[in-house]
Amino acid sequence: MQERGPQWPHPAEDVTDHVGYRLKRAHAALRGAVDKALRELDLTVPQYSCLEVLALRPGLSNAELARATFVTRQSMNVVLRALQEAGLITRPDTVDHGRARPVSLTGRGRDRLEAAQARVYAIEARMIRAIPGRRLAVLLEDLDRLTQALNE
Structure with missing residues (x-):
């Protein structure tokens, strides 16, 4: 019998059965679904999140x-520049104090x-329909628990 190395976290035939x-x-x-939907609106996922x-x-x-959107500050600079060039947000050129330039949506944004x-939201609704209603709250709680366990 061949040894598998580190102990697997739960019984699984292969890695595709891991959480x-x-x-x-x-x-x-x-x-992939969100990328496709947003591409038709000339937006990326980070831009949409912003x-x-x-x-x-x-x-x-x-x-x-x-x-708030899980990207680096450098990446956010690129996102904000593209949104500003598209006329979807505004940022002042200068501020009275500090270095932070507050960002706001335009009407077009x-x-x-x-x-x-x-x-x-239609994509999310499609996902939710695949889960019986009584199990959605449990799934959301479990996802929060997984996140908390990884952040400890």
Whole structure:
């Protein structure tokens, strides 16, 4: 009998039965569907995420937006530049104090966000329909537990 090396975290025939693999597969499917839907609106996932956050909390800085959307500050600079060039956000050229330049949606940005939300929320609804209603709350709790376990 051949030894397998490190102890597997649970009984599995192969790596495709591991929790991490299945999470990654679900994420890849979600990301692919969202990428396709947003591409038709000339948006990327980070740009869309930025617009979503700004709709809830206008005036955030680059660093705050980067943290809220899970990208680096350098990546957020690229995202903000593209959104500003498209006329979807505004940022002052200078600020009275500090270095942070607060970002806000334009009317055009709100319109593009609403179109994107319709598409992205339809994708999420498709996912949710695949889970019996009574199990959705448990799934969400379990995902939060997984996140917490990894952040400890």
